[in-house]
Amino acid sequence: MELNICHLYPDLLNLYGDGGNIIAMKKRLEWRNIECHIHNVTLHDSFEQDKYDIVFIGGGQDFEQEVILKDLKGDKTKRLKEAVESNVCFLGICGGYQLLGNYYQTWDHHQFDFIGALDLYTIGDKKRMIGDFVFSCPDILNLDVVGFENHSGKTFLGNSVRPLGTIKKGYGNNGQDQTEGARYKNVFCSYSHGSLLPKNPKLCDVILDTALYRKYRVNINEALHDEYENEANQFILNRLL
């Protein structure tokens, strides 16, 4: 078995250790003797939606996000939406999460249209939401997810999109409605940097499992020794809860 992971704009969307999510997915597949290939897709490269089982989009700086919007227009946007609708697994973090939504409105009311694969939008604020945070995702796993958020955009979900989790400590999507992240088809989105997946191995396995099941109709059944992972997770839980 093998999974193909597309890392979208790895040279542009790579803030706050988001690349650690790629490392975590790759390692956790390899430790189970499942092959993993990473495909870097950046500006001017074509996005071949049939080739990928998982698409990862990280967060970036404003400077870099502007470059990306131009590149996304047209064909790439169409293909990304097709991939989402055909149940390809996605993980979007922070800026990558926002990008999958409808638009971003800056605090001074400039609107940037995004790809609109998910029914959600983001409103920029002057105040940044920064710090360690914890959320629970009871419907996909009985576990507290920990991370570090650092965003000024407030994201609001439309009717067809569920939150990934409920905030226990921190801000999450917007600091108002206790929601964090988004779920739609096989798309997982979160504001959690940190990196997200190494410290939340069960969430990583849920994503891998979703992709494996879609491709091979098999589930992950091999548990790994997650001592270090759980200790790092527990440290933040102890600090915050």
Next chain:
Amino acid sequence: MKFRRSTALIIAKILVKILRITGRGGTSLPGKLALLIYPALLSDLAFNTEAIIVTGTNGKTTTSRMISEILKNAGLSFFENKSGANLISGITTSFIENHHLNCQYAVIECDEAAFKTVSKHLNAKYILVTNLFRDQLDRYGEITHTLNNILEGIKNCKEATVSLNADCSLSSSLKDSISNHVIFYGVDIPLENTDETLSDAPYCIKCKSRYHYSFRTYGHLGGFYCPSCGYKRTQPDVSVIDILSVGKCDSKIVVSMNNTTYQAVVNLPGEYNIYNALAALSVGIAMSVNEQSMIDSLSTFTGGFGRMENIILNHVDTHIILVKNPAGLNGVIRYLSNLNDEMILTIVLNDKFADGTDVSWIWDADFENLIRIMDRIKMIYVAGIRYDDMALRLKYAGIDQSKIFKVNNYNQLIDEISDDKYKNTASYVLPTYTAMFDLRLKLTKKFKLKNFWK
């Protein structure tokens, strides 16, 4: 006002003494208090001293110390701020402690976020911007934000000669926004092992097209040019034209400046220290210091606090190297990869304000490059507040867990890494900022090391 000024000075001086006696560095509190009492104090004290301000992301402390060595050998009178006390409070403390010496120069290492404020108060004649890398985004924000802060700071100092790193596409872009006299320094040739994945600036700062490179040194540094708008590296005034050897303790290089070439020994290892040496030379040139005397200074220079500092713990030869961001850490890993010694490694990761409260940067550093030398690394100790995260990072870099040793208190750590079993092993300790202070305090007590503010 005169009363407030003298009150502020006296109280601050007493505080400096008290803090020293009680064994705390006392580098920022006195200045902070004095500024509260008399806000114009720093401008007052700094008025008659020509300031050399060193700012930028990496290499500030080492380069400042190199500049001091150059000034010392040139017989010029100066003082410097110590031990990374590089915010306005710490810099004020330095002036409080030293103003009675009536030095001609002050060598001031300045935090890049504090620079735009500090520069208003000092009589800056020379400004050096070492480079710009991603660093503690929770605190500084985006790189372009830091760049703008530095620009504002330089604009406060119209008289100053500015030294810029020609190889850094970010900081060298400052040239076009200032009217100051600028001296460029840079490395004219590729440095070894440039299989670098991390670039903090792949796209043109001016037009957002992808840079091309005629050669790379490390990170985003090198011979960049933008095919779209034509922005490109400026040929530097001070440059390295050849590297003769890169050793465990030093680098031998050939430097070209003012149309003359010199062989030089940089008495600190690591290619990032070659940049630091060049940066120091560029300031010396701006000050018209004798060139051979500057070159000689590089070979007599010894590292600053926690910058490749060498100490013996029990019988173990130990080197302390501060790490604070991916670019710096990658530089250290490259340096270690070039060594043939058997070694132990200690990484101490804290997440206090001065370290950056977000530890995710460890995932942007190439710990995977340690794999190639794991046969020489006997053990990697991880300590500090976030040692769980560090251990996890190493595991996912592919390092066998039998070679990762998690230790959650400094006393146990020190016992381990100073044990006789390591007496023929080189020990490298890589702490983040506050971890270095915490660890240093313990080491000072146990091994009677010199106090850190000296």
